[in-house]
Amino acid sequence: AYLQQGGALAAKNEGLKNALLNLPKEGVDFLFDNAVIESADLAGGGKNTSLVSLCKKLLRGLRRPRYFIAVIRGLIRGGRNMRLLSAPPKRFEPVAIAKWAAKIDKNVVRVACRDRNDPRK
Numbered sequence: 454a455y456l457q458q459g460g461a462l463a464a465k466n467e468g469l470k471n472a473l474l475n476l477p478k479e480g481v482d483f484l485f486d487n488a489v490i491e492s493a494d495l496a497g498g499g500k501n502t503s504l505v506s507l508c509k510k511l512l513r514g515l516r517r518p519r520y521f522i523a524v525i526r527g528l529i530r531g532g533r534n535m536r537l538l539s540a541p542p543k544r545f546e547p548v549a550i551a552k553w554a555a556k557i558d559k560n561v562v563r564v565a566c567r568d569r570n571d572p573r574k
Contacts, residue, residue, distance in 0.1 A: 461538035468531020470495065471561075472524050480520035489514040489521060530560040 473481055473490070484490045489510050514521030537557050542549035 456538045456541060461535045464534035464538055465528065465531035466495070468527040468529070468534065468560075469524065470527075472527025476520055476523055480517070480523070483517050483520055484514070484524065487513045487516065490524065533560040 469490075473484070476484075511521075514524070534557055537553065537560070542553050
């Protein structure tokens, strides 16, 4: 019940936030400095966006496609998890739950933990 009510709504936003965490500083700076991502997007997953606003973000984001595509991938994975979390198996059967959880895990945006002071990285 928790995943359906709260987790599903947070999943899309998690995809965006985790995608940002994987970008280098200059990528995050580019996305915010050019209003490709705004604070409202992080607060609510960009629910209230018009077509005009999305087109402007697209055009600005395509100036640096590498960073823009990383964010889009994060949003897509987050959206998939939102749908999956909204529809758990009807009955608690271990095999069905395991398959459902595996689908969710497949779409999680993994955050790379890097030591910024490590000269090897």
